[in-house]
Amino acid sequence: MPPLFDRILQYLPLPRILSPLPDFLWAVSLGLPPILRAIWSNPSLLFQLKRLQQLGQYQFWKVFGPEVDKNAAPVKCQLLPWAEGVVFEIGAGHGHSLKYMTRQQITKYYALEPNTDMWPGLRKAIMEAGLSEEDGSAVLLPYGAGDIDKFVEHLGGENKVDTLVSILVFCSVPNTQQVLPTLCERLLKKGGSLLMYEHCLSPVPSSRLYQRLWTPIWSIVFDGCCLDKDTMTWVNQVKWSDKHVWRKEGEPEWSLFFHGVGRFIL
Template sequence: MKLSAAFALLADLRFAIQAAFMPTLSAIFRSPSLLVHPREVSRIFMSHVWKVFGNGVDESGRAVKQSLIPGNACGVVLDLGAGHGHTLLYLDSSKVTKYVALEPNQLMHGEIRTLAASKGFTEGTGTLLILPYGAEDISLITSALGGSHTVDTIISILTICSIPEPERTIATLVEQVLKPGGTLLFYEHVLSHRPDVAWWQRFWTPIWKRAFDGCCLDRPTHLWIANMDVWAESEVWGKDGEEEEHLFWHRVGRFVKKA
């Protein structure tokens, strides 16, 4: 792997620190008790990072999401790690009855609510539900949704990289939350199949995840999902034009659960 590719993420790391360090420091000065709550500090930092990065990250994956989401998402849609709700830009409102945004960082809920309203999804009409939970909070999710097997479509866009116990969490979500015959859609950066790229992904992950709220570069998410013995249909493909010598190597997937 070329060193220029191996160190390319340093520019993004520097940009993130420039965008979020001072606002986060100001928040700590205003509320010093945050120092004993590092998880909250991380979320404050990430909320400022995403204000700068969010639209650009969405734009870079626009073609992939246009091909993945509108034709496959329907019914009750659960968006894992919704961020600012960019997935709403790709939903066909004639096919989606309810948008459920799962976003543990409550500092991002305002952006979700605003974008959802512009797309016709509101809490007042029962077509929008924002849940302040992580994907691992399965019992809280099922309770808020009114029981098990209530979701027609689960969507994960660059989210499984940061959830705790990802393999177990995704398996449990599919087992307990997704309806029989329901669909899982994902677009994730994953562990590269190239040993040289994978080495650098593992090297950078301990540093990267501290700046980006737990984001790991070295998770074989696509393999975990493909190996689950619950699928009636499965399809995985790559991002058009993406070089293999890339620390953020993406896989795209569509999986249909057995009825």
């Protein structure tokens, strides 16, 4: 049973509609000054929207990422210790997931991160986790999740991965509905698992509507992140041999940042 305050909020549309506003304004205020400075020193950036979005996302995540990580720590503590063998993290960001994994269980760690501004933070986390690019135990790849043909060769072919990790990233992946199952089927070994924590389409119809209203403007500021992706449905399109799905504790279903959590075994 959700707390009384949450139950009341469920029936008040305005606070729900406005709930993404503080993060949105914060992201704009953090991202805009460096974006304007970058355009000032290189005006051609005006025509490179993706690059400007990545710059904004980097600035926002540098400040906001540790807070989000702290908030998700209980879920990550349940989920990420399952990472083992060859681990492939999609959209690794600053490597916040690594500290929840057990180094002794990992034979190799691949970090897919198309925004190379994130790489210095990611390299620091890799080092702190006891992994290293020098000895080959960690590999950074500058691709998007949809560029499967480009990065599959770095893995030495298809179905080489024991653990696929996706933390708050499929919201930003174009064409998630097709990319998510394809990634699982082409990367994972038989018996391998996907460890997933993603914000998804809410099960509450009115919240879905608000998520859909926010998404066009939200995705511009947050580097393609959509609030209305039905990731939980799409992950179930894969023929898993077993799965363990649970809810983030204390999170109401009507939340516009409703999360799906699960360990899915191929």
